[in-house]
Amino acid sequence: MEKPNLHTVAAHAGVSIATVSKVVNGMRYGISPATLARVQASVRELGYRPNRVGRGLRTLQRFIIGMAIVDPSPMFLADPFTTNLVAGLSNHLSEHGFGLLLHGIKPKQVNESFLVRETVVDAYCIMLSGSAVSRQVNTQLFASLGQPLLVFQDRPRAELDDTCYVNQDDAGGAEELARHILRRKPKSAMIVIPDIFWPAIELRLEAFWQVLKQEQVSLKIVRCDESNSDAIARSISDHIDRNGLPDAIIGTNDKIAIVALRLLSSRGLRIPDDVAVSGFNAFEPYSYAGVSLTSARSPAFEMGELGASLLLERLRTGRFEQLEHTLPVAVVQGTTI
Amino acid sequence: MEKPNLHTVAAHAGVSIATVSKVVNGMRYGISPATLARVQASVRELGYRPNRVGRGLRTLQRFIIGMAIVDPSPMFLADPFTTNLVAGLSNHLSEHGFGLLLHGIKPKQVNESFLVRETVVDAYCIMLSGSAVSRQVNTQLFASLGQPLLVFQDRPRAELDDTCYVNQDDAGGAEELARHILRRKPKSAMIVIPDIFWPAIELRLEAFWQVLKQEQVSLKIVRCDESNSDAIARSISDHIDRNGLPDAIIGTNDKIAIVALRLLSSRGLRIPDDVAVSGFNAFEPYSYAGVSLTSARSPAFEMGELGASLLLERLRTGRFEQLEHTLPVAVVQGTTI
């Protein structure tokens, strides 16, 4: 049994395909009640489901938004930030009849991706990892495709057309956390960052630095291979052994902070009396570490929703109303500061 | 400047659209080297990107697989199992030029989803939560759409056409864990399950029950609201207070096991000497709990990859070769048994 199309339904209902099309698309004016009922009955009876490809070809719309996540790992969804963002995106798009085409691409293969080589979607969202240079190149590549582009978590590049940016207020969140830490009158603090410099981490680091330096806190920056919790622990441990215990350890994300907490407890230190610890981007899985970490709640889900609504508005109106959006990051008061 | 299409390129290169089409699709026979070069130059110069909608309409293929995750929560991606599965799916599909259309649907709204109402994708994958009845209804709905269907983590229903099942060997993993636990010669064990009965949980429970009962272990089942870690702790705690401490606590997932571990430590108990603890579905985020939990590693990523390859094969050959696939689950030896 062939899949029914407009012609099948039209023949079955004894009308033209134009009439069926109108009924299916909910145009109620200019159609007699009798015809309407007859067509609807045929649609039901035959189990007709409009083929988007046909409509898409006619309207040159696809009702699909492409989300490209450029990440060297095939586990590109493993990060809770990404997961939450994608959930928010997909949720909002679904509610408006749009699909989300999810595509993880390795940094070297962006050029070969079918998302880039062919016209598959109505607009793009991207979230890029990698060096500043490779991010710039890839952002430019997507921007040059002649379709609207929404960039998550990266710094705006003035020269790009039809491109919009959605970020969380990493600097604001870090400032607020820094002020919390200052209440403990620390003399020294260690800021632990991943060795891959994401723009968000850069912003957090700058903000911590500004606020704490102003109060004469002695600051050390420690880099670590963030993908490996043993490596994180080793970096922090080495640094303490060489430079002594700081009054605060600032993790630029929750994963780092939790490793630090674990390490400190294993050395018999009390938190926050001996050392205060803060994280960043509080997400559910890390709450299973069993400590109530003071951190900053990432609005990743909301960023996804906002991104989706901006893109849909852009598609409707033909332009982005506002080119940059920054969502607030709220401190989650735990017991580690 | 309009988006270039086949006609633009053909005019630019001074050939017919048929020739351009052949070049773009990599048909190398029956095209003179000179024509080939000229067309390729035009494609590059104009930045032509084939529109999939055109091809799709002609070939009646869309090169998109739809993944519907039926979950009451908008955070449908929050679970690491889902995340890993989707990553595997998307990864494999991307490598073969297919896109993954991700769609979270609330159980009541499956009927209204555009994925169901319109023909948007070439095949479906589904992963369903909810009661057995609602799962059955929704599976039937997707199967009735006249497109290939792949079901993750659910029991096969014999009556469905063109449907394939991919599961992990929950029973096997549970059996192996149960045998590990038996080495400690437990007299009693508590099995903690979520109050929502997923089919996977049911299988694990049955397997634990079989193996442990055979060795005369006294078994208690405790249900808990798994979405809330305080609720999990309370359920376990209450049960211990009323029935005494078991020799083993079997979490039917890692989250439950970690809450149990935390609770036991806070009561000053030693693991595994006083109580052995096991989890299920070992995923990265839970490794930050700071204990090396004995668990079973879920092949979620591999399930996604397998599902993708089965679907692509089905699309190529016209049928599913094998209707059911079960991937092994390996025990991860930690220090809690």
Place this chain on the structure above:
DNA sequence: CTGAAAGCGCTTACAG
């Protein structure tokens, strides 16, 4: 080796 033409499923402006 190359191209004219039909047609995939649909929408829409227009004529009746």
Place this chain on the structure above:
DNA sequence: CTGAAAGCGCTTACAG
């Protein structure tokens, strides 16, 4: 209120 017809971008069997 209804329908014939053009056309969206592409592929493909066929003729030359």
